[in-house]
Amino acid sequence: DGGITQSPKYLFRKEGQNVTLSCEQNLNHDAMYWYRQDPGQGLRLIYYSQIVNDFQKGDIAEGYSVSREKKESFPLTVTSAQKNPTAFYLCASTQPGGQNYGYTFGSGTRLTVV
Amino acid sequence: GNSVTQMEGPVTLSEEAFLTINCTYTATGYPSLFWYVQYPGEGLQLLLKATKADDKGSNKGFEATYRKETTSFHLEKGSVQVSDSAVYFCARDGRGGGSNYKLTFGKGTLLTVNP
Numbered sequence: 570d571g572g573i574t575q576s577p578k579y580l581f582r583k584e585g586q587n588v589t590l591s592c593e594q595n596l597n598h599d600a601m602y603w604y605r606q607d608p609g610q611g612l613r614l615i616y617y618s619q620i621v622n623d624f625q626k627g628d629i630a631e632g633y634s635v636s637r638e639k640k641e642s643f644p645l646t647v648t649s650a651q652k653n654p655t656a657f658y659l660c661a662s663t664q665p666g667g668q669n670y671g672y673t674f675g676s677g678t679r680l681t682v683v
Numbered sequence: 684g685n686s687v688t689q690m691e692g693p694v695t696l697s698e699e700a701f702l703t704i705n706c707t708y709t710a711t712g713y714p715s716l717f718w719y720v721q722y723p724g725e726g727l728q729l730l731l732k733a734t735k736a737d738d739k740g741s742n743k744g745f746e747a748t749y750r751k752e753t754t755s756f757h758l759e760k761g762s763v764q765v766s767d768s769a770v771y772f773c774a775r776d777g778r779g780g781g782s783n784y785k786l787t788f789g790k791g792t793l794l795t796v797n798p
Binding site: 661 | 727788
């Protein structure tokens with residue numbers, strides 16, 4: 570079955586470390602997104618990519634970086650510059666203008682700073 | 684910019700009660716509108732969507748109608764079950780209002796249904 574796989578499910582980061590969250594999709598979607606979820610704040614967009622080798626900053630991009638070298642992969646790196654990285658991170662994809670247009674989400678990665 | 688406002692929770696209902704969760708959106712462009720549901724510890728699942736004015740999205744007994752005149756997309760269910768307990772998110776995309784297909788979410792409404 571097609572879908573989005575996020576790994577790991579739980580991730581622990583020490584102060585000053587960079588960590589990378591994986592997001593892989595086999596839906597053949599062009600567009601991919603990273604959202605951050607905090608209690609009571611809904612979902613906020615970190616970065617998005619509408620095509621391979623191109624990506625744009627979302628609303629809260631500071632302290633994060635991404636790459637889009639392959640259509641199916643959109644990894645997110647949380648750098649040491651991100652002051653408060655503890656959160657639930659969600660990856661999503663969609664095919665803009667597709668017949669069954671809609672967003673598919675992964676099951677998320679919970680990042681905790683220790 | 685684009686924004687979505689949904690009623691704050693938590694909402695607590697008894698089984699078989701009627702549910703309404705209000706959602707309004709900024710009127711820029713011609714967005715598609717969505718309701719997503721999130722169960723504890725999981726990602727979001729698409730519950731229903733509507734792509735143009737007066738469309739009604741429906742799924743699993745839930746319904747929402749795209750009301751352009753009131754910029755609303757309220758979620759309703761006639762008889763809730765304990766298994767409906769979850770967080771519900773209203774969202775719009777950016778079409779016509781810039782930002783193409785980016786989704787903007789409301790803050791979510793926690794629904795608890797008691798037996």
